[in-house]
Each structure stands twice: as C-alpha cells, then as structure tokens.
Amino acid sequence: MKYKSIPDLFWSQVEKYGDRTALRRKIGTKWEPVTWKQWGEKVEAAASGLLALGLKRGDHVSILSNNRVEWVVGDLGIICSGGATVGIYASNLPSEVAYVAGHAESPFIFVENKEQLRKVLDVRSQLSDLKKIVVFDMPTGFEDRDVLSLDELISLGRENLANNRSIIKDIRENTDAEDVALIVYTSGTTGPPKGAMLSHKNIIWTAGTSVDELTITEKDESLSFLPLAHLLEHFLFFGSVMLGGVINYAESIDKIAQNMLEVRPSVVIGVPRVYEKIYSRLQNMAAQKGKLGAAIFKTAKNAAIEYARKRSRGQPIGLGLKIRHKISDRLVYSKLRESTGGRIRFFGSGGAPLSAEIAEFFYGAGLPIIESWGMTETTAPSTLTRPNEIRPGTVGRPLPGVDVKIEADGEILVRGPNVFKGYFKNPAATAEALEGGWMHTGDVGEFDSEGMLKITDRKKDLIITAGGKNIAPQNIENLMKTNPLFSQVVVIGDRQPYCVALLTLNEEEVRRFASEKGLNEKNYAELVKTKTINDLAAQGVAEKNSHLARYEQIKKFRIIPYDFSQATGELTPTMKVKRKVVNQKFADIIQEMYEGPE
Numbered sequence: 001m002k003y004k005s006i007p008d009l010f011w012s013q014v015e016k017y018g019d020r021t022a023l024r025r026k027i028g029t030k031w032e033p034v035t036w037k038q039w040g041e042k043v044e045a046a047a048s049g050l051l052a053l054g055l056k057r058g059d060h061v062s063i064l065s066n067n068r069v070e071w072v073v074g075d076l077g078i079i080c081s082g083g084a085t086v087g088i089y090a091s092n093l094p095s096e097v098a099y100v101a102g103h104a105e106s107p108f109i110f111v112e113n114k115e116q117l118r119k120v121l122d123v124r125s126q127l128s129d130l131k132k133i134v135v136f137d138m139p140t141g142f143e144d145r146d147v148l149s150l151d152e153l154i155s156l157g158r159e160n161l162a163n164n165r166s167i168i169k170d171i172r173e174n175t176d177a178e179d180v181a182l183i184v185y186t187s188g189t190t191g192p193p194k195g196a197m198l199s200h201k202n203i204i205w206t207a208g209t210s211v212d213e214l215t216i217t218e219k220d221e222s223l224s225f226l227p228l229a230h231l232l233e234h235f236l237f238f239g240s241v242m243l244g245g246v247i248n249y250a251e252s253i254d255k256i257a258q259n260m261l262e263v264r265p266s267v268v269i270g271v272p273r274v275y276e277k278i279y280s281r282l283q284n285m286a287a288q289k290g291k292l293g294a295a296i297f298k299t300a301k302n303a304a305i306e307y308a309r310k311r312s313r314g315q316p317i318g319l320g321l322k323i324r325h326k327i328s329d330r331l332v333y334s335k336l337r338e339s340t341g342g343r344i345r346f347f348g349s350g351g352a353p354l355s356a357e358i359a360e361f362f363y364g365a366g367l368p369i370i371e372s373w374g375m376t377e378t379t380a381p382s383t384l385t386r387p388n389e390i391r392p393g394t395v396g397r398p399l400p401g402v403d404v405k406i407e408a409d410g411e412i413l414v415r416g417p418n419v420f421k422g423y424f425k426n427p428a429a430t431a432e433a434l435e436g437g438w439m440h441t442g443d444v445g446e447f448d449s450e451g452m453l454k455i456t457d458r459k460k461d462l463i464i465t466a467g468g469k470n471i472a473p474q475n476i477e478n479l480m481k482t483n484p485l486f487s488q489v490v491v492i493g494d495r496q497p498y499c500v501a502l503l504t505l506n507e508e509e510v511r512r513f514a515s516e517k518g519l520n521e522k523n524y525a526e527l528v529k530t531k532t533i534n535d536l537a538a539q540g541v542a543e544k545n546s547h548l549a550r551y552e553q554i555k556k557f558r559i560i561p562y563d564f565s566q567a568t569g570e571l572t573p574t575m576k577v578k579r580k581v582v583n584q585k586f587a588d589i590i591q592e593m594y595e596g597p598e
Contacts, residue, residue: 005175005200007080014040017244024248025069044168046077049157053132057082060104060183064088065112067228067249070136074110082171084180087229089573091566098123100185105129114139177201183424184231184376195424196376206379206418207239209399213384218244223265225250230574232350235380236269264341269348273575276481279358283484284509300328304364312391333365346370353455355478359392371395379418383453394452411459412445413438463493469551483540485509488564490582492590498555500593504563525561556593
C-alpha cells in the first residue's frame with residue numbers, strides 16, 4: 001500500500017493539494033469551498049483537542065449527525081488522534097443511540113445540533129464511559145460542564161498544539177496498518193447491531209483498489225447524501241480523499257435534485273431505493289401528461305432497455321432500434337441527464353440488489369449504474385462492475401486480490417485484505433462469521449459464464465414452500481417494485497402452500513389515479529381500502545405475476561395503509577426491510593391470507 005494508515009493518507013494529501021478545494025457546503029444560496037489546508041488545520045486542532053480532553057489510543061468516539069463538513073472534521077480528528085470513529089445514524093432513536101455509544105464504550109460523542117444533543121442527554125445515565133459531548137451547532141445559551149462546542153474543542157486543541165507541535169505528527173508515524181480505524185454497527189435487520197471493526201489496512205487497500213478499477217480521478221466531483229454512518233458512503237469518502245477529488249455535501253435528502261443541478265457532480269453513489277424512486281417518479285410524471293406523455297415514456301423505456309441489453313451483450317444495434325433510441329434521447333433521456341447536472345459519468349449502487357429493469361433503463365438512457373456487492377464486514381465492495389463491462393442484473397467481478405467462492409448451498413464466501421478484524425466484544429459471532437478463514441456473507445448467488453456475480457437472495461430470507469420449492473423473495477419484490485404504484489413489497493411463503501405479499505403504495509400515484517376516477521376520499525388510509533385502488537393493485541400484481549413461474553406468483557396480497565419507515569419500525573436506517581419485524585407486526589394479516597381457498 002502507498003499509505004500505511006489513514007493519518008498518513010490524509011496528511012500526505014493536505015501537503016500535496018494545499019489550497020485546492022477538497023469539500024463544498026451550501027451556506028445560504030452559495031456553495032462555499034473548504035481547501036485541503038483549511039480542512040487539515042481544523043482536523044489537526046480537533047485531534048489535539050481530543051487528546052487534551054484525555055482521549056487514549058484506541059478509544060472509540062461516536063458521531064451523531066447528518067452529513068456535513070464538521071462530520072468529516074470530527075471523523076479525521078478522531079482517527080488522527082489515535083482513536084476509531086463510530087458513526088451513528090442521525091435518524092436513530094435515543095434508545096438506539098444509547099445502545100451503539102454504550103456498546104462502543106465511547107468517552108466522547110460529536111453531535112450535530114440541539115435535536116441530537118437532546119437524544120444523548122436523555123440517555124446520559126446509561127452511558128457510563130461518556131465524558132464529553134462536542135456539538136457542531138451549539139444551542140444559544142446552553143450550559144453544561146460536560147458539553148462543549150466544536151469551536152471550543154478546536155481552540156483547546158490549538159492551545160495544546162502550541163505546547164507540543166509534534167503531537168499529531170507522532171501519531172501519524174506510530175499508527176499501525178492493523179489498528180482499528182472504524183467500528184461500523186450493522187443495520188440490525190435480524191437483531192441488535194454488531195460492531196464490525198475495520199482496520200486502516202482494510203480501508204486503504206479496498207478504497208485504493210476500487211478507485212483504480214473504476215477509473216475515478218482527482219477531476220471527479222461527488223455529491224454526498226447517503227449517511228456517513230453507512231459504510232458505503234464512509235468508504236467512498238476515503239476513496240475521494242485518496243484521489244484528491246471534491247466532495248459536495250447535499251443540504252438534505254429532499255434537496256438532492258436541486259443540489260445536483262447546482263454542483264453538477266460527475267459521480268453519485270446511492271442505494272437501490274434511490275433509483276427505484278427516480279424510476280417511479282418518471283413514470284408518474286409521464287402518466288400525468290396524459291395518454292401521449294405515457295406513450296412517449298413507454299416507448300422510451302422499452303427502447304432504453306432493449307438498447308442496454310444489446311450493448312451489454314455485445315450484440316448489434318439494428319437500424320429501427322437506433323432510430324427509436326435517438327428520438328427517445330431527444331424527448332426523454334436528454335432531459336433526464338440534464339436534471340442530474342449533465343456531467344454524470346456514472347451512478348453507483350450498493351447495499352442491496354437493484355432491479356435489472358431499472359439498471360437497464362438508466363444504462364440505455366446514458367446514465368450507467370455501476371453495481372457493486374459486499375457488506376460492512378468486507379469493507380463494502382468485494383465485487384465491482386467495471387465501467388467497460390456493465391451487465392445489468394450482475395454485480396461485477398471480484399476485486400483483484402479478493403477470493404470469492406460459492407458454497408454448495410449457494411452462500412457466497414469471501415477472503416482477502418478487505419475482510420474485517422471481527423465484531424467488537426463478540427468473539428462468538430466473529431468465529432461464526434470467519435469460520436475456516438472465509439467471511440460467510442449470508443448472501444446467496446452464482447457466477448455467470450463470464451465470471452460475473454449475480455446475487456439471488458439472502459440465505460436466511462430464502463423461502464421454501466410447503467411443496468419444497470425454493471424461492472428468492474428479493475427477485476419477486478424487485479420485479480413488483482418496477483410498477484410505480486408499489487413502494488414496498490414483502491413476499492411471504494416459507495413453509496406455506498403459496499406466496500402472499502404485503503404491499504405499501506406510492507401515495508402520489510394513488511392520489512393521481514383516485515382523482516382520475518372521481519374519488520373524494522381525503523384520508524389516504526381510507527383511500528387504499530377502496531375497491532378501486534385494490535383492483536388497481538391487483539392488476540399490477542397480475543401483470544408482474546405473468547413474468548414468474550407459477551410457484552413464485554403472488555396468490556393474495558394486502559395493502560398496508562402507510563409506507564414503511566424507520567420511525568414506524570419496518571426499515572433500517574439504510575432503507576432495508578426488517579422482515580422479522582414485518583412478519584411479527586402483521587402476523588394476523590398474514591395468517592388471514594392463508595385461511596380459506598387459494
């Protein structure tokens with residue numbers, strides 16, 4: 001590796017790039033740059049401040065905040081002072097904050113504002129290791145001897161540096177590649193989160209290898225909006241540091257579209273749910289333009305998918321398709337590209353399988369999606385799609401130096417420099433995960449004839465029907481969600497005679513259709529109970545069923561009168577469905593679907 005640790009990497013880049021822009025944030029109506037030198041000065045002072053407060057080498061310091069420049073000042077301040085960063089989702093409840101910070105034994109916690117500070121104060125009695133809380137936006141007039149602002153921490157650090165100029169340099173020289181740099185708590189779809197320990201080597205090796213394979217350069221700019229508590233975003237952050245690229249921090253999830261037009265990024269990374277929503281939104285917008293608008297979009301969609309399939313397989317593009325694709329580009333694709341700022345080289349997707357149809361549409365529209373596969377325990381990617389070999393429906397080839405094999409039961413195993421050190425304070429789970437020297441991922445997949453990996457499901461999510469048929473629910477769910485009416489789909493059928501589904505609907509699409517039919521119900525929960533909306537959902541399910549084997553088809557469904565969310569308990573912070581929670585919460589509804597005739 002070119003760099004032996006993250007401090008070595010960061011300080012090398014500060015020395016190299018100096019007054020070049022590293023980060024941007026929007027203040028008022030303007031995007032304000034932060035240079036490498038400015039960033040480095042704040043990181044050095046924050047690191048020194050933590051040491052002055054008593055941070056010891058190897059301490060785990062938490063950050064509870066949305067993405068912003070201060071997040072990565074605190075992050076690198078922690079790591080450059082010899083500690084390890086523990087990201088906590090800003091959407092987490094106080095009890096969840098208490099669990100992560102308490103389990104990690106954090107002596108210090110960085111928080112964003114009054115709202116996040118209140119969460120920590122509410123559970124302070126449960127955090128026996130906590131000494132100080134550092135606030136990015138300190139509430140006016142707030143006083144507490146254990147709470148200080150980030151500005152106060154930086155001032156304290158500068159005083160400390162005045163007495164010992166080499167303190168941060170010494171840590172850079174003495175940090176070992178095998179030291180823990182991050183503890184990332186998994187989303188916990190099946191139980192309490194586990195803290196995956198990632199070393200400096202894990203991060204630097206994986207980030208360096210990945211950006212080389214993706215041909216990303218220092219000229220690329222990204223828009224950051226996935227939570228930095230999610231390893232995918234945090235990993236990409238380190239990749240950008242390694243390249244010297246520019247990171248623009250989105251104002252919020254709601255303003256991504258506006259921010260994309262303003263900063264015009266060249267690379268944007270998201271999870272499948274982001275692209276599902278864009279795809280659904282495009283179909284909704286087309287439907288609102290009447291029969292002609294819907295027909296134009298349908299033609300463009302079909303042309304994009306057909307074009308993508310032929311290109312990805314190296315097949316010739318016939319004259320008829322070329323003409324349809326060119327017309328569709330003028331009417332649809334070009335406008336979509338313009339809405340992303342017009343400079344996107346590629347989108348990235350990870351964290352869960354992406355529908356092949358959605359990937360094909362974006363590829364055909366000139367906005368290729370680079371899919372990767374991995375997990376927190378493999379420092380994000382183990383396989384990666386290269387820009388010159390996009391195959392929708394697959395997640396690329398293994399990274400050079402990473403071994404990937406498929407067990408007899410279909411489970412994917414991984415071995416390489418990207419595999420984590422283990423779970424913090426959980427040797428039993430570590431031994432189980434790393435049995436035989438391989439990371440047992442729990443994902444099920446297969447390699448195609450070209451050596452590209454295809455993810456078919458989660459091992460524990462596989463459905464085995466009463467008739468002995470093996471069914472991958474994620475494939476069915478992703479297919480169903482290509483209908484703009486469906487927001488979330490959960491397929492059930494393990495040890496049952498047939499498959500059923502719980503559906504949540506896209507409220508915007510429901511209200512548009514209801515308006516066309518002259519329905520006057522104002523309450524959405526009541527609206528989805530009407531025969532009109534249930535018939536519409538039934539038509540959508542039937543159409544998608546036609547693409548499935550008989551034993552995979554959804555025989556019955558029920559509509560949940562609200563969309564799943566983290567707040568209502570069905571989703572993780574990374575927008576994955578908690579199947580166990582859903583099955584328990586709606587057990588009566590599920591049972592009712594299995595009563596009576598099929």
